[in-house]
Amino acid sequence: MNAILPPGLPPAAVPLIPDSAPFSAAQRAWLNGFLAGLYGGAAGAGNASAAPPPAEDFPWHDPGLELDERIAMAEGRPLSRRLMACMAQLDCGQCGYLCQTYAEALASGAETSAALCVPGAKATQKALKALLADAPAAAPKPAAAAASVPAGRPVRFVAAHRLTGAGSAKDVRHVVLDLAGSGLSYEPGDSLSVATPNDPALVDAVVAALGGGDDVALREELLHRRDIARPLDRTFDLLAGAAKHAPHAKALRALADGDDGAEPADADLLDLLTAFPSARPPVADLMASLPTLKPRLYSIASSPLACPGRVELCVGVVRADRRGRLRDGVASCHLAFRADAETPLTGHVQTSHFRLPADAATPVIMVGPGTGIAPFRAFLQHREQTAAKGRAWLFFGDQRSATDFLFGEEIAAWQGKGVLSQLSLAWSRDGAKKVYVQHRMTEAAADLWRWLQDGAHFYVCGDALRMAKDVDAALRGIAQSEGGMSADQARDWIVSLARQGRYQRDVY
Numbered sequence: 001m002n003a004i005l006p007p008g009l010p011p012a013a014v015p016l017i018p019d020s021a022p023f024s025a026a027q028r029a030w031l032n033g034f035l036a037g038l039y040g041g042a043a044g045a046g047n048a049s050a051a052p053p054p055a056e057d058f059p060w061h062d063p064g065l066e067l068d069e070r071i072a073m074a075e076g077r078p079l080s081r082r083l084m085a086c087m088a089q090l091d092c093g094q095c096g097y098l099c100q101t102y103a104e105a106l107a108s109g110a111e112t113s114a115a116l117c118v119p120g121a122k123a124t125q126k127a128l129k130a131l132l133a134d135a136p137a138a139a140p141k142p143a144a145a146a147a148s149v150p151a152g153r154p155v156r157f158v159a160a161h162r163l164t165g166a167g168s169a170k171d172v173r174h175v176v177l178d179l180a181g182s183g184l185s186y187e188p189g190d191s192l193s194v195a196t197p198n199d200p201a202l203v204d205a206v207v208a209a210l211g212g213g214d215d216v217a218l219r220e221e222l223l224h225r226r227d228i229a230r231p232l233d234r235t236f237d238l239l240a241g242a243a244k245h246a247p248h249a250k251a252l253r254a255l256a257d258g259d260d261g262a263e264p265a266d267a268d269l270l271d272l273l274t275a276f277p278s279a280r281p282p283v284a285d286l287m288a289s290l291p292t293l294k295p296r297l298y299s300i301a302s303s304p305l306a307c308p309g310r311v312e313l314c315v316g317v318v319r320a321d322r323r324g325r326l327r328d329g330v331a332s333c334h335l336a337f338r339a340d341a342e343t344p345l346t347g348h349v350q351t352s353h354f355r356l357p358a359d360a361a362t363p364v365i366m367v368g369p370g371t372g373i374a375p376f377r378a379f380l381q382h383r384e385q386t387a388a389k390g391r392a393w394l395f396f397g398d399q400r401s402a403t404d405f406l407f408g409e410e411i412a413a414w415q416g417k418g419v420l421s422q423l424s425l426a427w428s429r430d431g432a433k434k435v436y437v438q439h440r441m442t443e444a445a446a447d448l449w450r451w452l453q454d455g456a457h458f459y460v461c462g463d464a465l466r467m468a469k470d471v472d473a474a475l476r477g478i479a480q481s482e483g484g485m486s487a488d489q490a491r492d493w494i495v496s497l498a499r500q501g502r503y504q505r506d507v508y
């Protein structure tokens with residue numbers, strides 16, 4: 001859960017400090033209270049009156065900044081902070097940590113792989129390695145508990161209907177899960193973390209390449225516990241050391257060193273085993289070198305009032321053809337194509353501070369293109385069920401109106417009933433020119449500014465790297481054109497909006 005915010009602010013959809021984070025109980029309680037207070041979060045989150053730890057700012061914790069800028073901002077700080085500045089600042093959890101805790105684990109030696117930041121990719125990996133190479137070696141410590149996901153509960157798959165029409169470039173699914181007996185509960189704005197197995201066909205191919213035959217334990221390990229899509233440097237190292245054929249060892253060494261042009265680029269485990277048949281380390285060592293398979297987070301697209309006992313998601317299928325083989329996203333493809341009602345999945349609700357205003361009469365402006373619509377469907381269901389009086393304005397966009405209007409019929413019905421007072425649609429591939437949600441915002445600048453003057457809360461969900469950044473810029477532009485602010489004043493205004501909990505983001 002994360003957010004793009006102006007420098008100096010932590011994310012707006014802030015997670016409560018997990019029990020595994022490296023704080024004492026008192027520090028954790030204070031931090032929880034502080035974050036809940038700052039972002040208008042859940043009651044009872046902590047004790048903000050306890051003595052605060054010394055304040056520390058993280059000005060680089062903004063995914064809108066370039067890597068060089070972030071590194072410069074952390075100059076002169078301790079190693080863990082300089083390492084943190086190299087991360088993509090999304091707190092996306094794909095590494096199994098938050099940006100800060102991953103950096104701290106690397107600095108302390110508890111984590112040895114610098115290749116875990118998926119959105120930061122090679123650039124982050126290189127910057128981390130450079131810093132670690134210059135740093136005095138830390139004594140390796142046992143891996144710290146990653147700040148990721150507490151133990152989940154069994155949930156049952158019900159359905160995964162396709163939301164995008166025939167001819168769409170995208171496959172987006174409306175996934176329904178049954179919570180009966182799980183003890184899980186949620187509120188609109190929360191996310192669900194779901195653990196799913198790897199593709200059994202891919203696992204079988206890996207077992208065959210390893211000569212594992214009918215080794216049931218190996219298959220189980222690969223199916224449920226190991227990430228076989230993203231081998232780490234230590235896997236390359238291990239394979240290089242075991243390679244009997246010198247060119248194989250050389251190519252694997254280049255991959256381990258992150259050399260430009262090293263091939264096969266973006267290799268998964270099967271690619272490596274296929275490309276380097278002479279590299280066969282002991283299977284137990286190979287398993288230990290692979291990252292653990294992590295659950296994936298999805299913004300919940302339902303309100304428990306409208307969908308009692310169920311949780312509904314809006315999942316974009318991740319699937320790409322690389323070197324003649326389809327590469328499936330683990331969780332999205334499991335949910336879309338392989339899940340069944342008989343085999344329980346493990347789920348966990350991640351509580352968010354992405355919340356509707358406490359006063360239902362407060363207007364809300366929601367910007368959620370693509371799968372970013374998910375929490376706003378939850379919000380609108382909830383407002384319909386509670387007969388919320390305030391005005392609601394939705395900005396939605398995707399490629400084509402004919403095929404990509406996710407939950408289009410429901411949204412039209414809400415507009416008809418007045419649950420939604422205003423709807424602005426941006427279709428990027430219907431015409432000759434791209435139209436994005438921020439263009440619709442700017443066209444409606446005067447109206448949007450009036451809503452904000454009336455106290456509206458402004459929400460953004462979806463793509464962090466491009467959309468949320470551009471929407472932020474459009475909002476600043478509107479403050480300048482309609483509010484007569486300078487660029488600095490507009491930035492300060494946005495900061496104060498976020499501080500009041502009136503600018504919240506759930507971006508990934």
Ligand SMILES: Cc1cc2nc3c(=O)[nH]c(=O)nc-3n(C[C@H](O)[C@H](O)[C@H](O)COP(=O)(O)OP(=O)(O)OC[C@H]3O[C@@H](n4cnc5c(N)ncnc54)[C@H](O)[C@@H]3O)c2cc1C
Pocket residue numbers: 001002091092093118191229230296297298299300314315316317318328329330331332333371372374506507508
């Ligand atoms: C707070 C939060 C909320 C989220 N909410 C939603 C949501 O509501 N709906 C939703 O669909 N997703 C959502 N996501 C993203 C989701 O968690 C997964 O990352 C996504 O479904 C891909 O997971 P996967 O297991 O299918 O693919 P993976 O197995 O993780 O990925 C396979 C490969 O594809 C790459 N990859 C992943 N995504 C893309 C992409 N879009 N384009 C190109 N390459 C990619 C990866 O780097 C990897 O190499 C959310 C993420 C966060 C952090």
Ligand SMILES: NC(=O)c1ccc[n+]([C@@H]2O[C@H](COP(=O)([O-])OP(=O)(O)OC[C@H]3O[C@@H](n4cnc5c(N)ncnc54)[C@H](OP(=O)(O)O)[C@@H]3O)[C@@H](O)[C@H]2O)c1
Pocket residue numbers: 092170316318369370371372397398399426427428429434436437438462463464466467468470471508
């Ligand atoms: N972290 C992860 O693991 C993960 C996993 C899945 C998805 N994601 C991200 O989540 C996003 C959501 O995916 P999605 O398929 O639902 O939607 P999307 O790719 O965000 O597309 C939705 C609409 O937004 C448009 N768009 C593109 N760039 C934009 C910009 N700068 N500003 C505003 N709108 C813009 C798209 O137009 P065009 O396509 O025509 O340009 C499209 O019309 C993806 O972009 C992806 O990066 C992340």
